[in-house]
Amino acid sequence: xNGWHGKILRVDLTNQKTSVEDIDPKIARDxxxxxxxxxxxxxxxxxxMVEPLDxxxxxxxxxxxxxxxxxxxGNRYMVVTKSPLxxxxxxxxxxxxxxxxxxxxGFDLFIFEGKAEKPVYLWVNEDEVEIRSAEHLWGKDVPDxxxxxxxxxxxxxxxxxxxxxxxxxxLMAAIMNDKDRAAxxxxxxxxxGSKNLKGVVxxxxxxxxxxxxxxxxELSIKIAKEVxxxxxxxxxxxxxxxxxxxxxxxTLGILPTRNWQTxxxxxxxxxxxxxxTEKYLIKPKPxxxxxxxxxxxxxVPDGPYAxxxxxxxxxxxxxxxxxxxxxxxxxxxxxxxxxxxxxxDTISAGMTIAAAMEMYEKGIIPEEDIGQPxxxxxxxxxxxxxxxxxxxxxxxxxxxxxSYRLADKYGHPEIAVTTxxxxxxxxxxxxxxGMGLLYATSNKGASxxxxxxxxxxxxxxPIKEDPLSTDGKAELVARFQNAFTLIDASGLCVFLAxxxxxxxxxxxxxxxxxxxxxxxxxxxxxxxxxxxAADRVYTLERLFLLxxxxxxxxxxxxxxxxxxxxxxxxxxxxxxxxxxxxxYKERGWDExxxxxxxxxxxxxxxx
Amino acid sequence: xxxxxxxxxxxxxxxxxxxxxNKIEIDVPEGTKVSDIMAQFDVPQDDSSVxxxxxxxxxxxxxxxxxxEVSAFSAIAGG
Ligand code: SF4
Numbered sequence: 001x002n003g004w005h006g007k008i009l010r011v012d013l014t015n016q017k018t019s020v021e022d023i024d025p026k027i028a029r030d031x032x033x034x035x036x037x038x039x040x041x042x043x044x045x046x047x048x049m050v051e052p053l054d055x056x057x058x059x060x061x062x063x064x065x066x067x068x069x070x071x072x073x074g075n076r077y078m079v080v081t082k083s084p085l086x087x088x089x090x091x092x093x094x095x096x097x098x099x100x101x102x103x104x105x106g107f108d109l110f111i112f113e114g115k116a117e118k119p120v121y122l123w124v125n126e127d128e129v130e131i132r133s134a135e136h137l138w139g140k141d142v143p144d145x146x147x148x149x150x151x152x153x154x155x156x157x158x159x160x161x162x163x164x165x166x167x168x169x170x171l172m173a174a175i176m177n178d179k180d181r182a183a184x185x186x187x188x189x190x191x192x193g194s195k196n197l198k199g200v201v202x203x204x205x206x207x208x209x210x211x212x213x214x215x216x217x218e219l220s221i222k223i224a225k226e227v228x229x230x231x232x233x234x235x236x237x238x239x240x241x242x243x244x245x246x247x248x249x250x251t252l253g254i255l256p257t258r259n260w261q262t263x264x265x266x267x268x269x270x271x272x273x274x275x276x277t278e279k280y281l282i283k284p285k286p287x288x289x290x291x292x293x294x295x296x297x298x299x300v301p302d303g304p305y306a307x308x309x310x311x312x313x314x315x316x317x318x319x320x321x322x323x324x325x326x327x328x329x330x331x332x333x334x335x336x337x338x339x340x341x342x343x344x345d346t347i348s349a350g351m352t353i354a355a356a357m358e359m360y361e362k363g364i365i366p367e368e369d370i371g372q373p374x375x376x377x378x379x380x381x382x383x384x385x386x387x388x389x390x391x392x393x394x395x396x397x398x399x400x401x402x403s404y405r406l407a408d409k410y411g412h413p414e415i416a417v418t419t420x421x422x423x424x425x426x427x428x429x430x431x432x433x434g435m436g437l438l439y440a441t442s443n444k445g446a447s448x449x450x451x452x453x454x455x456x457x458x459x460x461x462p463i464k465e466d467p468l469s470t471d472g473k474a475e476l477v478a479r480f481q482n483a484f485t486l487i488d489a490s491g492l493c494v495f496l497a498x499x500x501x502x503x504x505x506x507x508x509x510x511x512x513x514x515x516x517x518x519x520x521x522x523x524x525x526x527x528x529x530x531x532x533a534a535d536r537v538y539t540l541e542r543l544f545l546l547x548x549x550x551x552x553x554x555x556x557x558x559x560x561x562x563x564x565x566x567x568x569x570x571x572x573x574x575x576x577x578x579x580x581x582x583x584y585k586e587r588g589w590d591e592x593x594x595x596x597x598x599x600x601x602x603x604x605x606x607x
Numbered sequence: 608x609x610x611x612x613x614x615x616x617x618x619x620x621x622x623x624x625x626x627x628x629n630k631i632e633i634d635v636p637e638g639t640k641v642s643d644i645m646a647q648f649d650v651p652q653d654d655s656s657v658x659x660x661x662x663x664x665x666x667x668x669x670x671x672x673x674x675x676e677v678s679a680f681s682a683i684a685g686g
Contacts, residue, residue: 234617234620234681235617235681235683236616236617236680236681236683237683239616239617240616244615244616244680247615247616247629247680248615248616248657248680251613251615251659251662251678252659252662253662269628269629273616274616274619274629458657459657459682459683460654460656460657460682461682461683462654463654464654464657464664464682466664467664468663468664499683567662568659568661568662568663569662
């Protein structure tokens with residue numbers, strides 16, 4: 001095969017055995033790769049009703065056809081499994097170096113099955129695959145684990161691993177790669193922990209072969225040059241990372257503040273991008289072969305929050321900053337460092353602490369349960385809670401279950417701002433209507449990465465849509481869901497892909513992405529065909545979700561019944577009911593949200 | 608009348624030298640349009656900019672009133 005290797009590495013942790021399989025060429029083409037191949041295997045091999053932390057669940061690492069190619073930002077992989085946080089599907093994306101190295105081992109996918117009796121790690125050195133003991137690593141944090149694994153294998157290899165949070169089955173545990181990059185969401189780290197799999201080390205030189213090497217190189221260079229010129233001209237993403245976004249969302253009145261009680265944060269100037277760049281930025285840090293470099297290598301040089309590492313990105317700032325009412329960027333950055341070291345999703349960790357703060361202030365959670373006060377704005381308490389979550393220590397044990405289970409335990413589930421029990425990312429859907437529809441229907445619970453219509457509602461890419469209007473949002477969300485599925489399946493990063501590999505007028509027509517797929521794989525892929533394939537992937541994911549019993553597409557009561565109290569979106573709630581029926585039609589689903597028989601037949605899916 | 612102009616992220620550079628933060632208050636005549644302000648600060652008035660007044664979606668021909676806040680940033684994905 002070209003582009004893909006067509007090889008799956010299966011790792012049976014229970015019996016400590018590995019095996020190699022070829023993928024059926026038709027499945028390969030129809031499901032694109034990455035997230036698409038992964039759902040094909042998950043759907044066909046895992047009972048959707050399985051307990052997510054049971055050995056019967058499977059954990060899939062998946063690269064795409066453009067991973068490890070010359071295509072700029074072809075550096076992604078997806079982690080796909082059944083989520084212990086949402087009880088639905090998890091598909092978490094990450095970049096950095098590891099995904100490229102993983103693909104160079106000669107395998108497109110690693111599928112982990114069963115559960116090792118004792119902690120192990122996997123060492124994939126091309127065809128030499130070993131399951132090794134990781135008992136000496138259990139309890140170690142992410143940087144320490146990474147360094148130890150590299151020393152024990154090959155310093156030129158790359159590592160993905162869990163920290164204490166994953167070992168202790170915190171439901172917001174991430175899988176970290178290259179120390180600071182995270183497949184963060186939906187508790188994928190807890191699934192890895194439940195399998196006693198501490199880490200995966202990858203090294204290889206098996207670069208994928210391109211069907212049309214020259215054309216591939218030319219188009220890649222062309223795209224890289226366009227991006228490079230934009231970066232030189234001055235790009236907010238390069239200069240500030242995504243940390244420039246709090247000013248934008250605050251201006252629109254949708255910056256989550258104090259657990260979504262408002263959308264305007266008085267301390268925004270102290271937690272935004274220019275502050276980060278001026279005070280703590282060492283340098284922008286790119287993922288492998290990325291001309292954008294939105295990553296931030298930072299250092300807080302002194303004071304109580306001193307430290308060095310990567311971040312924070314926007315989502316981290318909106319969770320630990322405005323979300324927790326903390327206007328101290330050093331503290332937010334420190335919370336980020338801890339999350340990276342302990343292996344936690346910053347969104348769910350921060351927003352769960354925010355929910356606990358609201359419940360503490362309202363007298364719902366008594367102080368003796370927490371062991372200390374936990375008020376909005378208390379940066380030290382917030383940071384302490386992060387550590388407690390990872391070790392499930394004291395009150396951290398309750399926090400580690402996520403905000404929904406926490407609020408429910410105290411009899412106030414309405415305080416949790418989640419869909420499918422997953423915490424919202426940093427766009428208040430009362431002031432960005434399409435985002436509400438996206439969160440409500442997303443296959444992985446609330447997420448911006450599954451069809452980020454904030455591109456249009458907030459950022460004006462490729463065109464600006466009124467965020468307060470529901471008009472046309474059903475079509476917009478469906479279109480973006482398919483587009484993002486396609487990007488995830490291909491192995492590119494959305495930041496680059498939306499702007500540079502879809503045509504500029506409307507992102508519905510992925511001309512360049514289909515060209516990249518053709519040049520790589522040698523198969524014919526028209527723009528329509530790649531989008532249809534993305535639709536197929538999305539629909540199969542939806543079936544998994546529905547069969548897992550996660551059938552309700554809704555938003556939490558705060559979003560539907562409590563209007564925003566101030567700012568540009570004052571008085572607005574999310575008008576989900578105005579959009580949902582049209583959205584189901586748009587997707588070819590019946591009035592209950594199930595894909596119709598005709599739709600499944602058109603996509604070639606057998607239930 | 609007085610209005611304020613907020614230029615976010617890379618557009619901060621378009622504010623007069625010495626401006627503190629990302630916002631400036633200015634005096635403008637009645638009848639001033641959004642496009643007049645954007646021209647004054649050299650903000651590109653095409654799809655490469657997102658321009659809002661008081662956080663709300665507007666057209667370039669919207670006429671400003673006392674106390675309005677005009678904000679602009681470059682249209683680039685993030686988050
Ligand atoms: S844009 Fe940012 S996240 Fe995407 S590949 Fe580049 S550095 Fe990584």
